[in-house]
Amino acid sequence: MSAYIHPTALVNPGFTPAPFSIIDEGAAIFEGVRTGSFVHIRANAKLREGCIIGDHVTICENVDIGEGCVIGDFALVGGPAGVGNEAADHPVTVIGSGSVIGSHATVHAGVTLGRACTVGDNSIVGGACVLPDESEVAMGIVMLGDEG
Numbered sequence: 001m002s003a004y005i006h007p008t009a010l011v012n013p014g015f016t017p018a019p020f021s022i023i024d025e026g027a028a029i030f031e032g033v034r035t036g037s038f039v040h041i042r043a044n045a046k047l048r049e050g051c052i053i054g055d056h057v058t059i060c061e062n063v064d065i066g067e068g069c070v071i072g073d074f075a076l077v078g079g080p081a082g083v084g085n086e087a088a089d090h091p092v093t094v095i096g097s098g099s100v101i102g103s104h105a106t107v108h109a110g111v112t113l114g115r116a117c118t119v120g121d122n123s124i125v126g127g128a129c130v131l132p133d134e135s136e137v138a139m140g141i142v143m144l145g146d147e148g
Helices: none
Strands: 063-065 076-079 093-095 106-108 124-126 142-144
Touching: 063 076, 076 093, 093 106
Parallel strands: 063 093, 076 106, 106 124, 124 142
Antiparallel strands: none
């Protein structure tokens, strides 16, 4: 099966999606982005220049991934912590330029990672976490911000 790119997605002409990938409405794929197989980039997500996305990754609604980020296999970025699957239910999630999100890691909706942050494999960053530039979340850590 080939990939599916919604007609309203803004995709750099040089982008070639891997097999079984889905790019939803309003998503923006900038120059030099590479994605693995079975990637789902949901509505209004932005993948800026030079991002590398592993296999079986989901980038949820309203996620802005900065230049040169690397997202490991089986990661979930911008998923809601609770019930709800509409784009309106997803607050903006920002991943700063040069950040790395490890394999099987989850970064929930509403999180902001500064530049050059690292989220280790199997970690969860949730709530309203705002991590400053060059922060590191060790492998297997659950970090929850203040929700209120």
